Amino acid sequence: MLRQEELAKNDANMEQVTGSNFDKGFAQWQGYQQAPWGRLRYRVAQANLQRHLPPPPGRILDLGGGNGLDSLPLVKMGYTAVLLDFSQEMITQGQKLAAQEQVNDQISFQVGDAAQFVADEQFDIILCHNLLQYVGDVTAVLQNIYQSLRPGGIFSLIITNPHTETLAYALRDYDLMAAQDNLTQTTKYVPTFDTHIQRYTDDELKTMLQQCGFTLLEQYGVRAICDFMADNERKFDPDFYEQLEALELAVSNQYPYKLLARFYQFICQK
Numbered sequence: 001m002l003r004q005e006e007l008a009k010n011d012a013n014m015e016q017v018t019g020s021n022f023d024k025g026f027a028q029w030q031g032y033q034q035a036p037w038g039r040l041r042y043r044v045a046q047a048n049l050q051r052h053l054p055p056p057p058g059r060i061l062d063l064g065g066g067n068g069l070d071s072l073p074l075v076k077m078g079y080t081a082v083l084l085d086f087s088q089e090m091i092t093q094g095q096k097l098a099a100q101e102q103v104n105d106q107i108s109f110q111v112g113d114a115a116q117f118v119a120d121e122q123f124d125i126i127l128c129h130n131l132l133q134y135v136g137d138v139t140a141v142l143q144n145i146y147q148s149l150r151p152g153g154i155f156s157l158i159i160t161n162p163h164t165e166t167l168a169y170a171l172r173d174y175d176l177m178a179a180q181d182n183l184t185q186t187t188k189y190v191p192t193f194d195t196h197i198q199r200y201t202d203d204e205l206k207t208m209l210q211q212c213g214f215t216l217l218e219q220y221g222v223r224a225i226c227d228f229m230a231d232n233e234r235k236f237d238p239d240f241y242e243q244l245e246a247l248e249l250a251v252s253n254q255y256p257y258k259l260l261a262r263f264y265q266f267i268c269q270k
């Protein structure tokens with residue numbers, strides 16, 4: 001899509017997003033997950049999370065969990081999980097992966113709306129990774145998560161960082177007008193899922209988390225380097241990728257890098 005069309009879509013009102021947006025975008029989403037930048041997203045988030053998890057066994061809720069790339073590695077370590085998502089296609093693909101990994105008896109999949117769900121148990125760990133930007137009432141979902149977490153439980157929130165886009169447009173793409181536009185936009189069009197996302201600064205997110213009762217244990221960044229490098233081809237080179245991954249892991253909890261990373265990751269406790 002041309003940049004102008006993207007900006008025109010940006011100006012449209014936030015539309016109703018449903019599971020079918022994510023069903024239709026699945027093939028492109030899977031391409032992203034397998035690309036070096038997608039692999040870095042899961043690898044770094046997992047490393048950050050594992051610094052805070054109680055040892056298995058434990059119960060995990062993966063809210064808006066997609067095809068399970070965050071929860072399946074944890075299930076393989078000995079946790080059990082419930083993955084809730086409103087895209088039937090994401091769930092079907094997650095079930096296939098669980099069967100391939102021979103862990104389908106340790107994870108259950110539910111088709112449902114994260115804004116409406118009512119948990120009938122309290123979980124030890126809740127993941128909410130790249131879901132909240134698609135949700136209208138963020139505070140209601142965070143309050144629901146708080147209720148569904150056991151006292152002392154761990155909550156991991158991943159969400160896009162709006163500042164990175166301004167820098168990437170300018171430094172990687174040399175598109176200074178796009179960088180300038182990005183400064184004033186509170187929503188952004190996402191072509192993969194044909195919808196807009198809401199954007200929040202880390203201060204706004206930390207305030208919401210605190211108001212819901214969470215204690216912030218650590219703020220991380222996920223992908224602080226990769227998105228500013230223009231040469232995507234090099235990232236497919238195994239040696240280069242290995243070095244990039246090591247660097248991303250090294251800076252994920254360091255200032256100022258974590259404030260510039262593509263995603264914020266907040267690890268909280270109830």
Ligand SMILES: C[S@@+](CC[C@H](N)C(=O)[O-])C[C@H]1O[C@@H](n2cnc3c(N)ncnc32)[C@H](O)[C@@H]1O
Binds near residue numbers: 135
């Ligand atoms: C960007 S994907 C992230 C998937 C997964 N958490 C990950 O990071 O790999 C967003 C996911 O949230 C799901 N989703 C969005 N809004 C939802 C809602 N209101 N209820 C349930 N799932 C939702 C989508 O179907 C999609 O699988």
